Amino acid sequence: MSEGNPIVELAKRRGFFLQSADAYGGVSGFYTFGPEGAALKQNIEDTWRERFTIQEGNMEVDAPTVMPEPVFEASGHLEGFDDMLIECPECGDSHRADHIVEDNTDIEDAESMAIERVEEIVAEYELTCPTCGAGLAGQAIQQFNLMFETNIGPGSSSPGYLRPETAQGIFVEFPQLAEYARNQLPFGVTQIGRAYRNEISPRKSLLRVREFTQAELELFIDPEEDEPDLERVADVTAPFYPADEQQSDDGEIVEATVGEVVEEGIVADPWIAYYLGIAKRWYESIGVDMDRFRFRQHLPGELAHYAADCWDAEAEVDGDWIELAGFAYRGDYDLSKHAAHSEEEFTVFKQYDEPVTVERPTVDPDMSYLGPEFGGDAAAVADALETLAERDPDAFRDAQADGGAVTVEIDGQAYAVPVEKTGFEIEEVTESGEHITPHVVEPSLGIDRALYTVLDHSYREDEIDGEIRRVLELPPEVAPTTVGVFPLMDRDGLADRAREVVDRLRDAGLAVTYDDSGAIGRRYRRQDEVGTPFCVTVDYETLGEGDDSDLEGTVTLRERDTTEQKRVPISDLAETLTELRDGDIEFTDL
Structure with a gap:
């Protein structure tokens, strides 16, 4: 999508978006949105x-x-938010390997492939650097965190x-x-x-x-x-x-x-x-x-x-x-x-329709035994017993049946605790809800x-x-400007009357631009190009219908897509344009 693309050309010329910091050579991947954009x-x-x-x-x-970093450790972004990077051995530019594959072959889902497979495809198709044309076969592909x-x-x-x-x-x-x-x-x-x-x-x-x-x-x-x-x-x-x-x-x-x-x-x-x-x-x-x-x-x-x-x-x-x-x-x-x-x-706590009675496994470890037996690991062993009781109460039942011990593992080391020292029992508990x-x-x-x-x-x-x-x-609802207001000529009081119309429309909350430069057709073309759906022209007929002390009379309202024009009373103009913008009426309804 080069600068020759009509959208990119229009966007820069008419103020939709442009590459940022262009005076300093620009920085790839950063854009400034202009007034229209x-x-x-x-x-x-x-x-x-x-x-x-x-x-x-x-x-x-x-x-x-x-x-902070812990947020992205938890979310998995530190480990898995990567793209495939391949570096050109000649010019040193870095590129996304999966994009090179997709742009130059019929393969559409290279992003989901293993690195080894993408390396094979680069070699198989003899793919080259987009910058200088050097061959990329044999170049290692690395994961690059974004x-x-x-x-x-x-x-x-x-x-x-x-x-x-x-x-x-x-x-x-x-x-x-x-x-x-x-x-x-x-x-x-x-x-x-x-x-x-x-x-x-x-x-x-x-x-x-x-x-x-x-x-x-x-x-x-x-x-x-x-x-x-x-x-x-x-x-x-x-x-x-x-x-x-x-x-x-x-x-x-x-x-x-x-x-x-x-x-x-x-x-x-x-x-x-x-x-x-x-x-x-x-x-x-x-x-x-x-x-x-x-x-x-x-x-x-x-x-x-x-x-x-x-x-x-x-x-x-x-x-x-x-x-x-x-x-x-x-x-x-x-x-x-x-x-x-x-x-x-x-x-969140999920309330039950009716309270329910459930069996709940619990432990109450004998710390007078765990302390001397396991020293500084005693508290960790007690926590592990509690976790095991919740996850696998049968381990305690089996140990009770044969008078044996319950084994828990902490950092790879096993600890055996006699079941009678765990304080294991099954309690009946009435619950009104649960945390989900x-x-x-x-x-x-x-x-x-x-x-x-x-x-x-x-x-x-x-x-x-x-x-x-x-x-x-552009749909009127999203267009940057709802209406352009023009005096037919910049003389005979037309410009003053047009500016009064602008003030009235802006007071009504409409996005309005004023333009008195050049022929009226050129002004229409400028607004068409930035997507302004309606234009209002104040002409000599407008002046003839009122006096200098009010905003009586009518103006010409032009619709962008069809270029059709209709006369609309100035007194109704703000309401009419608001309804047109919001889709409450169509231009053909006028």
Whole structure:
């Protein structure tokens, strides 16, 4: 996706996005959003927040982007958040080995392969360095951790990392968030924020960068009781690409409703299916072309170790299918990991309908025996006995039956304790409930990729009066500017009246731009190119219909996609534009 790409060229020229620090040569993988891009990005975020936070009744948080090392030890990022790095023996440039394979062969899932297999493919196809063309056969491939490391405070005693995803900022605060939710499942927590990945070879503009914005929802559920309201999305039709179709020689996209894919077992988990339906409607609303969109199931080799199932939302951009979002059932992996590492409770109390009486194995070790017998290890032996009683009470029963000892292991060393010294017994306990570790359902998407896709899918060219017109057919709800206001000529009081219209529209909460430079047709073209859906022209007819002391009269309202024009009273203009932006009326209704 070179600078010759029309989207990249338009983005830089019209202020959507540009490579950061260009005056200093730029830094690959970092982009600045210009005035148009920042507004478009904010609008996309706002629509996601409206749909996934407000309408779903979820909470929103804003966690730090720097977190201490233990968080990522617990989450597994320190050990497993790696990409395959291969270095050119000639020019020294580093590249992602799986990308080189996928870009130069018919292999599509190199990322899920073992390093040894990728090395074999590089040699088999005689693949070369993308920078200088030198052969890469025989070069070792290494795992490269993608996290940016930093230090918290002076010195290096408190290592930290820039977060590679926003999710961990939610998981680590679960105990407090559960209190906010009054320990009632299900409850969801959303977050929109920056994440950082030290990509080996950033490429394709906004599609693979080192700093990006994520929008994530973590839904905490009771897996035995909580089910989604599938009726809300059962009739949503979408293209599904299941794993078995991908692995078939003649595999095809399955066009079906959400209700059908659940009923037929194509999407096994109803929660994932529910959010696929929600997401399909949302992507369509922000301008993603549904003819270039699909949901693809992860192949077995792609699945994260914690995921029972995972689907991606994908869009076709510049001839390639790119991932827009992931929808994963994460089970209790995250909360269990943080509970084990932090030694805090990451559970909620589940109240029973009626109290129940259960048998509970307990131990009360005789420390007067354990102390002299095991010395400094006595307390650890007592803890191990308690753990064993919970996990395997039959070990104590068997020892009681033959008058023997119970054996526990600590750091590889076995300790035998006579069963009569353990204080083992079975008690009857009446319980009103139990502590359970919730499971997590996660829809996670990249805002930057959504923005780029919307630009790509909304861009078109046509011809008006023998001149090429470049248009971004952005939905009014997400367009950076709702309306451009122009005086027909910059004289005879037209500009003053136009500025008065601008003030009135801005007071009504509309995003407005004012332009009095050049011919009116040129001004229309400039707004078409940045996706402004409506333009208002103040002309001599406007002046003739009122006087200088009021804003009576009418103006010309032009619609971007059709270029049709209608006269609208100034008194109704703000309300009309608001209804058009929000989709309450159509331009043809005027």
